[in-house]
Amino acid sequence: MTSSRATLLQVAERAGVSLASTSRALHGTGASKAMVERVQAAAAELGYSPDAIGRSLRMKKTFQIAFAVDDIGNPVYVEMMRAIHEVLAPHGYRVVVMTTGDTATSTAALVSSLNSGFVDGMIVAPLRTDDRLIREIRQAPVPVVVLGRTLSDHGVSSVSTDSAGGIGAAVRHLCSIGRRRIGFLNGPLDTTPGESRQRGFDAAIAADGCTAERTEIEIAGNFTVAAGLAAARRLLARMPGRAERLDAVVAANDLLAIGAIRAVRELGLAVPEDVAVTGMDDTEIGQVFQPSLTSVSLGAAERGRAAAQLMLQLADDPDLQTQQVTVGPTLVVRESTVSAGAERGGR
Amino acid sequence: MTSSRATLLQVAERAGVSLASTSRALHGTGASKAMVERVQAAAAELGYSPDAIGRSLRMKKTFQIAFAVDDIGNPVYVEMMRAIHEVLAPHGYRVVVMTTGDTATSTAALVSSLNSGFVDGMIVAPLRTDDRLIREIRQAPVPVVVLGRTLSDHGVSSVSTDSAGGIGAAVRHLCSIGRRRIGFLNGPLDTTPGESRQRGFDAAIAADGCTAERTEIEIAGNFTVAAGLAAARRLLARMPGRAERLDAVVAANDLLAIGAIRAVRELGLAVPEDVAVTGMDDTEIGQVFQPSLTSVSLGAAERGRAAAQLMLQLADDPDLQTQQVTVGPTLVVRESTVSAGAERGGR
DNA sequence: GTGAAAGCGCTAACAC
DNA sequence: GTGTTAGCGCTTTCAC
Numbered sequence: 001m002t003s004s005r006a007t008l009l010q011v012a013e014r015a016g017v018s019l020a021s022t023s024r025a026l027h028g029t030g031a032s033k034a035m036v037e038r039v040q041a042a043a044a045e046l047g048y049s050p051d052a053i054g055r056s057l058r059m060k061k062t063f064q065i066a067f068a069v070d071d072i073g074n075p076v077y078v079e080m081m082r083a084i085h086e087v088l089a090p091h092g093y094r095v096v097v098m099t100t101g102d103t104a105t106s107t108a109a110l111v112s113s114l115n116s117g118f119v120d121g122m123i124v125a126p127l128r129t130d131d132r133l134i135r136e137i138r139q140a141p142v143p144v145v146v147l148g149r150t151l152s153d154h155g156v157s158s159v160s161t162d163s164a165g166g167i168g169a170a171v172r173h174l175c176s177i178g179r180r181r182i183g184f185l186n187g188p189l190d191t192t193p194g195e196s197r198q199r200g201f202d203a204a205i206a207a208d209g210c211t212a213e214r215t216e217i218e219i220a221g222n223f224t225v226a227a228g229l230a231a232a233r234r235l236l237a238r239m240p241g242r243a244e245r246l247d248a249v250v251a252a253n254d255l256l257a258i259g260a261i262r263a264v265r266e267l268g269l270a271v272p273e274d275v276a277v278t279g280m281d282d283t284e285i286g287q288v289f290q291p292s293l294t295s296v297s298l299g300a301a302e303r304g305r306a307a308a309q310l311m312l313q314l315a316d317d318p319d320l321q322t323q324q325v326t327v328g329p330t331l332v333v334r335e336s337t338v339s340a341g342a343e344r345g346g347r
Numbered sequence: 348m349t350s351s352r353a354t355l356l357q358v359a360e361r362a363g364v365s366l367a368s369t370s371r372a373l374h375g376t377g378a379s380k381a382m383v384e385r386v387q388a389a390a391a392e393l394g395y396s397p398d399a400i401g402r403s404l405r406m407k408k409t410f411q412i413a414f415a416v417d418d419i420g421n422p423v424y425v426e427m428m429r430a431i432h433e434v435l436a437p438h439g440y441r442v443v444v445m446t447t448g449d450t451a452t453s454t455a456a457l458v459s460s461l462n463s464g465f466v467d468g469m470i471v472a473p474l475r476t477d478d479r480l481i482r483e484i485r486q487a488p489v490p491v492v493v494l495g496r497t498l499s500d501h502g503v504s505s506v507s508t509d510s511a512g513g514i515g516a517a518v519r520h521l522c523s524i525g526r527r528r529i530g531f532l533n534g535p536l537d538t539t540p541g542e543s544r545q546r547g548f549d550a551a552i553a554a555d556g557c558t559a560e561r562t563e564i565e566i567a568g569n570f571t572v573a574a575g576l577a578a579a580r581r582l583l584a585r586m587p588g589r590a591e592r593l594d595a596v597v598a599a600n601d602l603l604a605i606g607a608i609r610a611v612r613e614l615g616l617a618v619p620e621d622v623a624v625t626g627m628d629d630t631e632i633g634q635v636f637q638p639s640l641t642s643v644s645l646g647a648a649e650r651g652r653a654a655a656q657l658m659l660q661l662a663d664d665p666d667l668q669t670q671q672v673t674v675g676p677t678l679v680v681r682e683s684t685v686s687a688g689a690e691r692g693g694r
Numbered sequence: 695g696t697g698a699a700a701g702c703g704c705t706a707a708c709a710c
Numbered sequence: 711g712t713g714t715t716a717g718c719g720c721t722t723t724c725a726c
Contacts, residue, residue, distance in 0.1 A: 024712085058703075058705045072432060367698075377695070
């Protein structure tokens with residue numbers, strides 16, 4: 001916290017050579033062996049390390065990528081961030097975390113702030129989208145990769161997943177194990193995930209393959225355990241009779257699923273015997289929960305990696321055409337739909 | 348992704364005034380009303396926004412703070428990061444996430460990289476510490492705040508918690524509900540948390556107040572559910588007899604506690620009736636688990652906030668004396684030590 | 695109150 | 711292979 005840092009000029013003076021030679025010697029580009037040794041010695045004596053800002057200004061490159069989401073604490077985003085960091089760090093990029101806020105307007109403002117040039121690109125997961133946001137993304141001075149929604153028709157690079165199809169996979173799984181009275185526990189419909197998961201459920205029920213006797217839908221106030229518990233109570237209260245009672249609940253994410261399991265147990269019923277429950281996102285919390293959660297993985301880590309790799313390409317060549325990557329959903333069957341005992345017995 | 352950004356010089360030319368006046372006008376410092384209007388109009392027409400790098404170079408200030416931990420995915424660090432971001436963002440600081448690696452040497456290398464001047468300070472949680480690391484921290488060209496260990500005698504600013512005392516609180520709680528055969532499930536002893544929690548357990552047992560009939564200690568390979576499960580199996584296998592069996596397990600964190608609960612149930616025993624279990628960190632995963640976990644909160648969010656506030660002070664005045672902040676542990680009693688029924692009955 | 699000019703630390707032409 | 715020099719975009723003395 002004390003001594004001021006040495007500059008390249010000081011190294012040059014100490015080595016008794018020019019500024020340019022010093023720079024070249026330290027980059028190993030076109031300098032004689034003697035020069036390199038001399039400069040490195042001087043640099044070592046002064047404890048020199050190059051200044052990132054000076055270099056950034058000159059090279060017009062910050063070696064920083066922003067990762068922007070609504071809530072940094074969300075486990076899905078955390079998993080993405082970790083994957084992004086793992087891909088970018090070895091390439092010399094730092095990761096700057098930012099928050100979008102929960103509106104399209106605040107997200108657009110954030111994207112617009114890219115004009116101050118503090119990063120070489122941004123990976124953003126907008127909770128909500130509108131035309132202005134899309135315009136900002138297209139006009140951004142650096143590459144932007146959108147997570148969570150395909151925007152191919154808008155000329156925007158994106159990495160998305162088929163969460164609608166994932167809900168379909170959950171429904172088919174429940175059908176395949178004989179469930180016919182299926183409830184859907186969703187979050188707010190005016191969010192990107194809420195909207196697409198609803199679409200997925202409706203489509204799955206409308207499809208052949210699985211003829212449900214009855215379906216019920218309930219919307220939780222948000223994607224949390226508490227909201228899931230409250231909404232699941234309402235859902236289950238609709239048909240108290242033994243005969244018409246739901247025998248399965250598809251939840252729009254793992255936290256809602258945990259809330260649903262709570263609600264089922266409150267009624268003295270068992271999961272999965274009386275009511276099978278599925279989640280989505282395949283979070284650690286769901287894996288650890290008892291019963292462990294059958295959940296649709298949307299490949300958060302894989303999407304993060306894909307976004308980061310796309311960003312690396314775009315950073316290399318900003319004029320590259322926009323591209324869209326899609327990561328497929330994967331159903332992971334665990335105890336909340338197939339009891340551990342049954343699984344063992346089935347071997 | 349197309350048009351090149353406007354510079355201050357272009358704004359100046361457009362407004363027909365000098366560069367200096369333009370800068371002043373945009374900062375509202377000593378410029379006539381007419382000048383301000385004129386410049387702002389020009390800036391608006393050109394869609395000007397100031398370049399962060401140019402400004403940083405000139406002001407020798409990046410408006411960035413690094414947050415460095417071993418594993419960005421660790422829920423405790425995530426909570427800290429969120430708190431840090433919440434404090435810093437309103438002050439115009441960006442947060443850069445970095446990884447320390449799990450050794451003192453790799454952490455020292457990261458701290459040393461501060462010499463390239465890409466941030467105005469670093470908040471770091473070293474998993475392991477040695478003299479070289481402490482030296483690097485003291486010599487860093489920008490303020491460094493250490494999370495997780497008091498380094499007062501080393502002239503280093505830090506925010507720590509009393510995890511040893513927290514373990515003591517857990518032990519006393521178990522004693523107070525009549526448990527006398529207490530197992531301690533710890534993680535690796537050569538880590539900062541492992542070491543201090545061990546100290547806390549030993550001290551609590553040595554103290555008066557609680558006379559345990561018997562204590563057993565088992566070390567898990569790391570701080571995960573899987574390692575906790577394996578270690579807890581070993582722990583419980585030591586005394587299979589009903590009479591001498593453990594009636595309580597203190598786990599060094601929530602994940603180990605969940606592993607312990609699994610192990611207890613495998614033996615056909617109930618939590619908390621047969622064996623009470625406590626965790627540490629008070630994570631969301633523990634709150635959501637069934638039974639919900641009695642856990643010692645170490646105030647991750649509060650520590651994050653404190654570290655960020657300390658950093659703001661230090662960034663303002665780097666010559667400020669080093670200071671140490673401590674956040675006390677808080678025991679949160681839930682179902683894993685006091686059954687829900689008992690709790691209700693007790694009202 | 696305004697303008698001219700220096701310079702933060704670095705890289706990359708360009709000349710030799 | 712080496713040195714000289716310009717200049718990235720900005721803020722801030724310093725003179726007027």
